[in-house]
Amino acid sequence: MGIMEIIGVAGSVSLLAGWRLYLCIFATGLAMRLDALPLPEHLAALDVLASPWVMGAAALAAIAEFLADKVMWLDSIWDAAHTFVRPVGGALLALAIIDPADPATQVIAFLLGGGASFAAHAGKAQARGVVNASPEPVSNIAVSTAEDVATVGLLYLAYEFPLIAAGIAIVLLALTVWLLLLARRIIGRLFGQRKPPPPG
Structure with a gap:
């Protein structure tokens, strides 16, 4: 497996963790236990994700997140x-994927992985804030379900086809x-409409 x-x-994986951290951990561990996810030898550090204890904790957290994510404002x-x-x-997760024999690359992976997760998390949080402000509660469930499906599908693609990762x-x-840009634009419009009219 090449560096790219x-x-x-x-x-x-880092970006997806910003959407669904626990689902990423559980899905990866489950696929490894079922031998449905042929991880390269280099990624053997991820074996800990297949631990029953780690998978159990991740499953409970993923279920809680799945339910909480469908409820407006919760x-x-x-x-x-x-x-x-x-x-x-x-x-x-990014740190576990990078070769431990190269500390410099691991530091870079840790920083970039955290940054990528934070960016994905921020985009998700702002977008969901906009969705929550809409009058239709079904939109919240639809967006959350789309995030669930996208996370599972993209996680599978990232591991199964590393060339397109x-x-x-x-x-x-x-x-x-x-x-992020869309959420800022919509929030700006919402607050712009609520400004009181100028006197006179």
């Missing part, structure tokens, strides 16, 4: 509580930036 593929996998509270958890988790990471980063 490794960085691509690390970047993809999802924003959950996101706020995970502002520090997701970036650290994404950074640690870097492309996945770039697409996710572009989507995150787009969500």
Whole structure:
């Protein structure tokens, strides 16, 4: 596995952890236990994710996140509580993917992984805040379900096809930036409409 593929996998997993950290941990561990996810030898450090204890804890947390993420405003509270958890988790996942024999690369992976997770988390949190402000509660469930499906699908692609993992990471980063810009624009319009009319 080349350095670009490794960085691509690390970047993809880190970004996805910013959306669904516990689902990333559980899905990866489950796929490893079922031998459905043929990880390269280089990624043997991720074997800890297949531990029954780690998978059990991740499954419980993923279920709690799945339910909380479908409830209007509770999802924003959950996101706020995970502002520090997701970036650290994404950074640690990226750290596990990078070759431990290269400390300099690991430091870079840890910093970039944490940054990628935080960017994805920020984009998700802002976008969900906008969705929560809309009058239709079904939108919240639809967006959350789309995030669940996208996380599982993109996680599978990142590990199964490492050659396109870097492309996945770039697409996710572009989507995150787009969500941040869209959320800022919508929030600006909402607050702009609520300004009182000028006197006179």
